[in-house]
Amino acid sequence: MRRNFPVWAVYGLGFVPAVAAFGAGLSGLSGPDPIRALEQSLGLWALRFLLAALCVTPLRRFAGVNLLRYRRALGLLSFYYAALHFLAFIGLDHNFDWAEIGREIVKKPYAFIGMACLLLLIPLAATSSNGMIKRLGAKNWTRLHRLVYPAALLAVAHFIFAVKSWPLEPLLYAGAAVSLLALRLAPKKSRSLEQAGNA
C-alpha cells in the first residue's frame, strides 16, 4: 500500500492546505483578519512539512518504516510553503512597503530569524534534484543538507518570537523539533545489527 502511494500524490495533497487557505481568505471564510490567517496557515504548514521530512530518518532507524522516497517531496513542500509565507508577509501583510519590511527584518528577531530560516532552505531546495546530488557527490550533498537542522530550530524560534507570552502551540512544535534532532544523536549501532533489527 505504502509502496504504491505515488510521490506526485504527496505534492498534490501537500498543496491542498495552501489552496484551501487562499480560497478561505478570498471568500471571507477565514475570519475577520484573512491576511493574518493565510500568513499563519502557510507558515504553520511550512513548519509541519519540515518536521515531517525530519521524521523520515528516525522512522527508518527506530521503527523500520522506510519513507525515504517521500522525503524530497516533504522537504520541497516545506520550502514552497515557507516561500509563500514570505510572499504573504511582504505582499499581503506589508503591501510591498520595502522600507518597513527592511526595518522589520533587520530590527525584529521574529522577522530576521524567519528570514534566516528561509535563506537556509534555498540551497537545500536548489540542490534537491537527482542531478544535483550526482554533481555534488553523496558526501557533500549530505553535508550541505545538514542545514535542515539549524533551519528547523530557526523555524520554531521564529514561531515563538512571533507570539505574545508563552502559549502552548509553538512550545509543542519546538519540543517536536528538538526531539527529532536529539534522536539523531543516539549512538549508531553497527550497520549489520541495525539491518538485522529492521528485517
Place this chain on the structure above:
Amino acid sequence: MLIRVSTDRPVASSEITPRAAWLNRRDVLGAGAALGLGFAGVSATAAPTPRSPLSTDEKPNRLSDITGYNNFYEFGVGKSDPAANAGRLKTRPWTLRIDGLVDKPADYALEDFLKPLTLEERIYRMRCVEGWSMVIPWLGFPLADAISRAQPQSAAKYVAFETLYRPDEMSGQRGFPRIIPWPYREGLRLDEAMHPLTILATGLYGEPLPNQNGAPLRLVVPWKYGFKGIKSIVRLTLVAEQPPTSWSMIGPDEYGFFANVNPNVDHPRWSQATERRIGEGGLFAKRLKTQMFNGYDSVASLYSGLDLRANY
C-alpha cells in the same frame, strides 16, 4: 484641544438618532435573520442613545468582527476562542468592589451600581498591540463617574483593576502553560482614569456586552493599546503607588504601564508604525499609518514632560 464633557450638558432631542435609523446606518439588520429578530425584540423598550461628540465618525466594524475576533486569554489564546468558550461565564449576579484610598468603599451589586448612571454610546478606535485595529460602538459611562462616587482620598494617585478569577467558568485560567499570572490586572494613573475619554463599557451596538467582549463591565481607554482595556472587572482599587499590571509583569521590556498607542516606539517584537483595520479590504487590505495616541490628541497634555520612549 478642549474637550466638551458630554454628560454635563443635556442632549437636544434633535441630536438623538432614532434607533431604527441608527441600526440601519450600520447595516446590522441585514446581518442575519436571527440577529434581526433579536434586535426587533428589544427595540420597543430600549431608549435611543445620545450621540457623543467624543465619538469618531469612522465606520464601525461589523458586530461579527467585534464579537468573533478577541484577545481574552481567560478563554483561550486563539482569536476565536473567547467567542467559543465565554458562554460558560455567569455574569449574574455580579459584584463590583470599589476600595482602597476612598471614603466610601463598597461592594456593589452591579445592577444597583449601574442604576443611577446614564449610558451613552462612544464610537472609538481600538488599536491592538499586535498591529490591528477596529472601530467599536461601545455603550458605557465615564470611569470618572464611578470613581467620584467612591470619593477618592487625596493620597490616591492610581486606580488598579482586577478581572474575575473563576477557573470553573474561564477555561483559559485552567490552561497550561499559564499565560498570565491570574487574575488579569490593569491600572491607570488617576488623571488618565478621570479623563472624559475613559469609559467603563457595559454594551456595544446598543446591546449588553457579549461575554467574549468583557461582560458585564470592561474598561475602554481608546488612546492606549487594547490590552489596557481590562475585561469582566470585579474590583477597582484606588492606590498611592503605580500598581502592577499583567502584561508588564510578564514582559516588562515589552509592555509598559502606560501602553499609549505610539507609532514611534516599537514593540520589541514588531513595529508599531502601521496597523491593519480589521474587516476592510479582505485578503488585499492596505495597512493604515498608526496615529500618535491612536488619534486622540487631546490626551497629549496628560504626558507633557514625560519621556514616552522610556515610559512606553
